Amino acid sequence: MSTIKILWVDDEIDLLKPHIMFLEQRNYHVTKCKSGSEAIDILDTEKFDIVFLDENMPGLTGLETLNEIKEKQASLPVVMITKSEEEYIMEEAIGNKIADYLIKPVNPNQILLSLKKNLDHSRLISEKTTSNYQQEFRKIAMELAMVNSYEDWAALYQKLIYWEIELEDIEDAGMFEILESQKNEANIQFGKFIEKNYSYWFDKDCDDAPIMSHTLFKNKIVPELSKEQPTLLVVVDNLRYDQWKVFEPIINNHFKKDKEEAFYSILPTATQYARNAIFSGLMPSDMEKLFPEYWKNDTDDGGKNLHEADFLETQMKRLSLTHLNYEYHKITNLKSGKKLVENFKTLKNNDLTVVVYNFVDMLSHAKTEMEVVKELASNDKAYRSLTLSWFKNSPLLEMIQMAQQLGFKLILTTDHGTINVKNPSKVIGDRDTSLNLRYKTGRSLTYDTKDVLVIKEPQSVHLPSISMSSSYIFAKSDLFFAYPNNYNHYVSYFRNTYQHGGVSLEEMIIPFVVFNPK
Template identity: 35%
Template sequence: MRILWIDDEINLLQSFILMLQKEGYEVETATSGEDGLTKLKLSNFDIVFLDEIMPGVDGLEVLRNIKSHHPDQIVVMVTKSEERELMEKAYGEWADGYIVKPFKFADLISAINRTIKRKEIIARRIGESYTTDMRSLAYPKNYQDWIEKYLRLISWDERLEQIDDPSLKEIHEEQKREANIGFNHYYIENYQSFLSGSGPILSHRLFSTWISPLLREGPVYLFILDSMRLDQWLKITPVLRDHFEIEEHHYFSIIPSATPYSRNAIFSGLLPLEIYEKHPRYWVLEEWGQNRFERELFGLQLKRLGIHGLRYYILKATSSQEIERSYQQLLKDSYDLFIYVVNFFDLILHSIPSKSEVKSLLRDERLLLKILSSWFVTSPIFEAMKRIDPKKRIVITSDHGFIRVRRPLLVYGGRIISANLRYKFGPAIRTDTKGALVLDDPRTIGLPQIDPSYRYIIAKEDYYFIYPTKPAQYEEEYKFTFQHGGISPFEIILPLAILHPKR
């Protein structure tokens, strides 16, 4: 059991902390309400012991904050007063119990035991709430419903982390699998109408829809965090909300949901087929450098939108060292638009010192989210955001998400086949349509066809492509790894947030 103890005089409680640790409890401490709230944003705890009277932000205010952001968190107030009025006030703010100073070690153990029983009651109530919530969005009718369903699934990911109920967690995983299947049917069936403009904003309309109008109001910083998923965004928003008012939107990635397609579409304002037909020299077929003409494509989009004389700068960072070097450049006041492309996923991986830990991270979504929170708070990106001129708008978005793949799908064809595990193109390639969208004429969904024999195959749900030469080896190597480029809500539904500094 993990305990967070928030008390400005925590040094006087070391004997109790040592006794708890000897009993097998994991105890973290915080000497202020602000410090405690930060730790709660970064990690999960079974119980919080919270001192009622502290300098600065007092215990009751911290309690309100905890319950508003973590409604299922167990909080026990620690107070010097036995006054009924104070206790009722604490309970009125949803405290789960209280301990009166001075207390004995037995009082702590008693509070913990009561907490365990309360968590069992909460688990039963959560099960009922879960069933009701899932039933209310069992059949999404439009893209707004699908966004809402995905947001609720993410919310339940977080809530179920706080209870020990394997059966409910398995039901939740099944709900996510079913949602993935349903989303695939919906997206494939409606994708062509989405391309024509009836439906969600897609990658190629992101700039003209949100960024261009903002530029009329003043300078803009656009952060494109490569591969950032919606649940990752929601993990860092509590930290950002301490400094910014956040206006949240969502958009859908085009398919394939991979950087050469989605990000080129963002910069160009065009679908891949349109880039290939109108600006063939900027459509790269080789595996390397498929996004190396983003500056040129962006310049053409500005011209097409009638935006002239814009002072803009595009910067790409693939390592922490590059971010550190670009810190001062980022804070310069000489640009109307600063676009910062950050290789988000790789940066998180590179922040892990051990290769074995990286391997574990690549197979554990919960661990990935925890690492992300810790990394972002200490990153120079977050520090720079806080120092940007408050008159300038900050926009944060992603080009695509990713999914943990589970089911292999054999792909057949010639030697010229692209390498991605969630989409492939090449002459006469074929696979089982149960797990992939097969496009004999990719032009129908805005993809280039450099030769009449070229096909695209795009993985559905949690499938990934393997070759028939060594199927067992490829299956073992890539199963349960994170991949992108296919069709799933985790890859397609993305955040776009406009940040306004708090006054």
């Protein structure tokens, strides 16, 4: 490692000889000077890694010197050292983007700590994070071999997300590859778990099923509602758990988190099934049977999510919640989002305001169809970053800020997640087969059995049948279905796009979060 060069500016520099010797014994090179003007001249001819700057000097003061340094080299870290604890000096120095602030007398270890913090920060964090993940890797590997409940799978997935976000800024490609392989292995095992347990969760004798799309409203949302405090329920379509975690800190500026839980999307993990199930409190076959005027199957013409408000009304009546005032809003573009922000104050009179926000869904679909978005969201890290950038600048954040000012409780959730599909799986069906890339329903489907979860009797998991002999297949892990006709073109077009409808941790395990205003 090259020697770190320090410029130390202090009119009493000779008194600091022990500090300088301490640093030079640790392979730091220190250049000494006694005034601000001398420091400016030295910086014109030499390069330094960091400056230690005394605040109280004759001639140019520390703050004046700091201003000149920053004009010349804005990114050079400057550590201000002062006898004074006056607040205005701290504020001036911090306003000028100092790297650190030390109060005299300083001891050599304080100086060393400041150097480590400012110059070795990224490397030390990288090494520490990598070391911690290496220890955690063995624990996760053991858990993967033993995990056998929906609670354990949710906890394991959240742990994998935690490490994925921790490791994403670390320049250690090998470590990230290890995590990716662990995620892939987890999805393979999760597919087997769902294959074994999913049907049982709908058995009348099952007394230990997870909260799922059709039970979320009754069991988790209703207990939060009251006449005493208005509630804003935001359903961000297609929001994965990792995307939620990257914009959580922004919401935490305005709300304090009361609870966070994972729940399971029903299959197919697609909007017309999962989101309608949330608002109706019913599984798809029950929606089709009880409300044929609202429900459309995959092969029917027309929009599949046009009656969420109607489904919500039927559920409110069924749960005897008609005493609550509520409104439903669906935001599908920037214009409708801004309009709702303009009228937001009127929503304070509601006990419940439901906002379905479709942006993430539009983004993931646009990624398939638009090369520019495909470039911007080329992997999960980029996809998270794009979601965060959108959220920071969205009408949704404005609504959340206004909700906090008006004393709303905030509930944030989604209908399902998405997965970046990498590998094709050949499938053959007739012309009535549904078109989704992660699930198919129809007659006479031909497929690779190892790639799919098969539901031969849709009624067993409360799914509608398009015909008497219809079955469903769901792609596992990161697979997507491709027809043999024009196979290569189809595969190159859809590979590395975000899709939903199948069986994966990313699509099925999703967030439910409750906040109260700060």
